[in-house]
Amino acid sequence: MEEENNILRETVAEFCEKNLDEKKIETEGITEKLTELIASQGFLGSAVPDKYSGSGLDETSYEIILEEIAKYSPSVAMKIFILNSMYYPAVKGTSAEDTLNDASTGKISVAVDFINKAGSIESESGKAKGTLKNILGTDADKLVVFGDSTSIVSGPFKSDSRDFMGFRGLKFGDLHLDNSVQVLDKHSRMAEIMENSYGPASAIGLGMISGALQKAIDYTNVRKAFGNKLRDFEPVSFRLARFRAMESILRNSLYSRIDPYYTFNFAMEHLVEIARYSVNTHGGYGYFKDFGVEKFYRDAIVMKSIFYGTDELRKLTEHVYSEKINFV
Template sequence: MTTPVEIREQLLATIRRFVEREVLPVASELEHRDEYPHALVARMQELGLFGATIAPEYGGLDLDVTSYAMVVEELCRGWMSLSGVLNTHLMLAYMLRVHGTAEQQRRYLPAMARGEHRGVLCLTEPHAGSDVQRIRASAERRGDAYVLNGSKMFITNARYGTLYAIAAKTDVHADPPYKGISMFIGEKGPGLTVGRDLRKLGYKGIETCEVNFEDYAVPAANLLGGKEGQGFRQVMSGLEVGRINIAARAVGVATAAFEQAIRYAQQRETFGKPICEHQAIQLKLADMATKIDAARLLTYRAADKKDRGERCDVEAGMAKLFASETCLEVATEAMRVLGGYGYTQEFPVERFYRDAPLMIIGEGTNEIQRLVIARQLLQRYKV
């Protein structure tokens, strides 16, 4: 499935107008207040973005992953938190599309495409982040339902989301442990409690919460794909899309930081000339732009492989790794170009600087990305 170029360009033009006219005028104020952007999310719903990658038979836009990455990049040039509203939602939609039963797809994807259901991914736990197979949440079959118990941590969209993809152990004795993980689709109800909102350095305006399950009953029909023990494989396929999302976010934030720096460099004067005429500044600008373009191309390569139905864990890992490191570097360099003003809230560079570290941690730390990349490369080039 490839999105026609003219449709992609029309959508991107619409997103750019949305960002310029509606996001940028309010982003800094909402971010500094750590206020959920209800009005902007409603506009994203009107634009059909909650159905970005959902098939047309369920009311979605059916964008390919490459086009979706471009949408994420444009949103993040305005405010990175907006892309977080979409990420877990579309990861769940992808898992339903690829691994869900026909009944699960019919039941949930139309409402997800309309934004009436908003997806949440409950994976990370207080004692299991990068080491997913060590999760402790359990699911016990009791008649026509599974009863879930456990806690999740750092859950994006938990408070305002309505549809939860929950990783839990159906076989706590499985060896290796990942074979005991299953995925469940649940809605808010008795036994599911959204706990405290975690206060964060950046990525503000979007909730990141604890979620607790205490004898939370899920119908057996809500076991993703209808078969136990497939959860690890299912969530890993979704994380490929998630890592492409993170890479695209990083490209968008880095681009916004670069644009602030290069504009400021042409307006600020020292020693009788604009600072952009000083070689020290020119070297920074050249390195920033080159690395952003490289990060963008790595992101598009990973997205293209995903679009062609190929395994892309290495490519998605490379894109996420390089783009996130580039984003942090560019945000730091942009702050240096702006000098004292870059450290104030007079310019959005300080926001980019606070948002950038999320991409290094989110959807698998960069240390994990390096391990994934190395292990797969050793398999590819085995002697």
């Protein structure tokens, strides 16, 4: 299996090198043409069963794809993640399961609202009405929302798109709903979906760490200050070496399946720190898009704000104690 995984890594890396123009994705977004190309390689529906035009890959293969793509474009990795780790488990076993065929082939775009939890919309006569704020993927054709239940809203949507700090390859903004809605499950699948996404989310974090670190190492290997390369200054080289060790620990933890709770928390705790330092090694140049490192810092902040907070720390604590705790 290790040889197969290495081949998969090389294949994905080669695809990214040839087809993922990171600067273009950041400014123009993930186009339909690029989406179709990603789908044709089997990456878009990586974990979706082949009966729904997906690749039906195992967990390790799926996470390798996310990691390698995140090194080049966290936005593309997030698009794949939303379909496979959030949309697919939300519609699995429901009347909307057949939408996976078009989603996996890139014919439709999907989004999942994991911020509002449907609190700001009303359902009336099969219609969803109201405004959902801060949606990642306002150009979606299908949107899964969570409240007391799990529902799917069908587009097209009226939206107010705006600039967003992170994942700029995905359109971001508010959706003004007056659209048909269908209840998929009388219970919210949100908690279960988020918990099962720890591995894939960690893989994206790992890829972002690797991408940011490589930018920093490459730059400090050629940039000079006071007649010496930046790599020759101990505070710089020692810290980058320590971060590389953290990256290796995270990768081993993820793929050896030690514990998804610990792996996820380790990834989220160090993601912003490493991305920020990688920007700092470039000095003022780090904030220029041309150097391609600032996106990792922006995306890291957004990634952590979305997926990591008090709820995750509570879960980790209860996992450690193996029982529910009455927090004070």
